[in-house]
Amino acid sequence: MQKYQKLFNLLNIWAQELTHKMTTENILKRRPPTERPAPNVEKRPARQRPLHEAAVDRLRDMIIEGDLAVGERLHEFNLAEALNVSRTPVREAVKLLATEGLVELLPGRGARVAALSAKTISELLEVIGGIERHACELAAERMTSRELARLQRMHERMALHHQAGNLHEYFKLNNEIHVAIVAAAKNAILEATHASLILKARRGRHAALASQARWTEAMAEHDLLMKAFAERDGRKAGEIMFQHDLRTGEVVRQMLKASEGH
Amino acid sequence: MQKYQKLFNLLNIWAQELTHKMTTENILKRRPPTERPAPNVEKRPARQRPLHEAAVDRLRDMIIEGDLAVGERLHEFNLAEALNVSRTPVREAVKLLATEGLVELLPGRGARVAALSAKTISELLEVIGGIERHACELAAERMTSRELARLQRMHERMALHHQAGNLHEYFKLNNEIHVAIVAAAKNAILEATHASLILKARRGRHAALASQARWTEAMAEHDLLMKAFAERDGRKAGEIMFQHDLRTGEVVRQMLKASEGH
DNA sequence: ACTGTAATTTCTGCATGCAAAAATATCAGA
DNA sequence: TCTGATATTTTTGCATGCAGAAATTACAGT
CATH class of the missing domain: 1.10.10.10 (Winged helix-like DNA-binding domain superfamily/Winged helix DNA-binding domain)
Structure with a gap:
């Protein structure tokens, strides 16, 4: 608890006083x-x-x-x-x-x-949604077929974790997919901005982990998303992603609201 | 040039040595x-x-x-x-x-x-464009009529500066309008993210100041933007804003490219 | 007990000390 | 003259000192 820090410093001064001359000589x-x-x-x-x-x-x-x-x-x-x-x-x-x-x-x-209010997390996911929508549009145009294939594989693995009920692994992959899509947009500034927002949103993430209903729903949205990417329809992918994020935001917001009320 | 900093420190040590005891007593x-x-x-x-x-x-x-x-x-x-x-x-x-x-x-x-490459400024304006497009969509829904009226007044003042050839005042108002639109979206996170990106883009801004052709063009785009807001058509306003930003980005990019090549 | 004030302690914000890393200068040997 | 090793200086990164601000405590007067 840092009691008597001043006194502690004072004792240090005395100790140093004793060795001071020696120290000076060492420098010389x-x-x-x-x-x-x-x-x-x-x-x-x-x-x-x-x-x-x-x-x-x-x-x-x-x-x-x-x-x-x-x-x-x-x-x-x-x-x-x-x-x-x-x-x-x-x-x-x-x-x-x-x-x-x-x-x-x-x-x-x-x-x-800093406080993480329901309002803040809601705003955060609105912004993330906007950025990811933009990323989807760009990624649909700019992503290589290799990247698309990799995304597909990640998606399939995520589906397996969903079926197995492995919540933790599911969320991890989910996050990786979002990050990979933004990376596929080939814009370093977009990527950095997204990363910093995601980081802040992580604080509310554990709240979302609790909702089983949202889980299944989110999985379905990801299915649609991958279909849109397969067709290289950036506009459609973007819209799906945006709504996906807004819904996630709403779920987290309500959970936080509930825990705030308590 | 900080020559002989070490020696300088050493002299300080001697000086302190002389007054050290006194200092200690003062503390006691x-x-x-x-x-x-x-x-x-x-x-x-x-x-x-x-x-x-x-x-x-x-x-x-x-x-x-x-x-x-x-x-x-x-x-x-x-x-x-x-x-x-x-x-x-x-x-x-x-x-x-x-x-x-x-x-x-x-x-x-x-x-x-850090270097500000043509590529970076280009990416920066792509992201700003995405965010401002989003802001337009939200603002069209959320802005009060007072805010809309204020925006109109700012726009008219900017038009006057344009006609008068007052480049500096024009750019200042231009910037304020963009900021005001983002503020009207009523999302603090969006506002903060936008502000930080704008700040970085300011480094390339002086480059854009040089282009007279782009100036007139940009003014026309702002006219369209205000019309879309008057109709509360967020989608349209967003698209106009996005294209506006991309074009600005392209102009700045080319200018920087030219000065890089030199 | 309660409130306002003075004494005390803790904490922050900034300055500065110092060891080691990096940069630079010096110089011997090819 | 160049090259590489070595000495020297500069610079960074972190630790710590210290004044004053803020918080806390002690306490007098009601």
Whole structure:
């Protein structure tokens, strides 16, 4: 709980005071070159990935998985301890998550986990729907036959998981299919925009996992979607996708609404 | 050029060494409450806006306005000096600009201004087109008559600027109209997504400023757009907007292509 | 008990220290 | 003069210091 942090710092100052002169001398009299190679060999910092990046990912997961409750304050010190880094990378990570909309910056008071209201998830899926509709239209024109075939195979595997009642695998493939369609549109900006929105929507995704009725319905919509792609009818595919997303949004919205009411 | 930074630091250490004990004592013997109010009165930190935020905006402008050339390395120390802050807020700002796509992070080597290729601007405007088409459809349904009237007035003012040959004011209003239409769609996520894309596209905007032929054409398209809105025909408005954006994209792309070739 | 105020503690925001990586300069040997 | 090794400088990435703001607690006066 970071009690007496100031006192802790003070003790550190005393400790440093004692060793300060030595440290300064170390800087002045640089280590002779002869002894440099040896000690460096055993040292294995082994860090290729920047800490702030790891921090972003860890924190994002913590928020999406609900480890950090909505509205909870993000304490730099505590998070830094939890992630075993200093406050600096944590601060950078929090700023990034703020641009993603996962956390809310309180000027002068840090940040807290942003609320994910039923309204927000609804808006999110409306936008995702628009983007995926656009992606379908472009993909129908631009996708190679290889890509189309791959999509078909993914779809079939998803159908198998549906029949087997394997909800988790079904959802995973479902997500991959959506991503693959956007990728087939061959527009990097579209892909990146979509990815960032999908990420935010993931927070509400677990809510959708609960609806069995919607599951079967969604499967049927995906069937129609693949038919439209087979005919290379982008307009039709887009419309199906759009409605598919809007319906998903409505289901998630109602579930969140119900849990909000409670 | 940050020559001899290390030496500079070293001198600082010596200076601190001299005052260190005093500082420590100041911390121990906290200032008595009686003399606290007085010295604080004259102090005017006068900073309500976080430095890192100001840094983001300044840097973004510098990149968009071309003060920082494409591919140029971003040196924390230099930028910090230029903006009169320390490296910390600069680092935070650079990270944010990286998520916006304006700069490119080079792991272990800082960052550089990201290239804005003809392809990228083309993709950007394709996505913006898709989003604005969607916005038109939603706006036609959701916008109030007040909003529609306001849009009409903006359009008329823009037409005046067009006739007067006032390019700068024309573009400003043009931008405001696009933003207003997206706002009328009543979807905060859509609005935010659009805003962030527009921001990136601003980098290529000055290129479009040059084309007089496109200017007149674009004005005609806006006329059609307003007619469609008057009829509350979202589908039609959306299509017009989409084509409008694609054409703008094509013009900017060709201009950038030409300047790339040089 | 309740409210407002002062004292205390915690926390944020920024500055700066420092080790190690990267870039650059130096120079010996071909 | 070029090449490659080595020394030097610069730069980054992270850790940590510290002032002041915010939050909390303690407490006096009602």
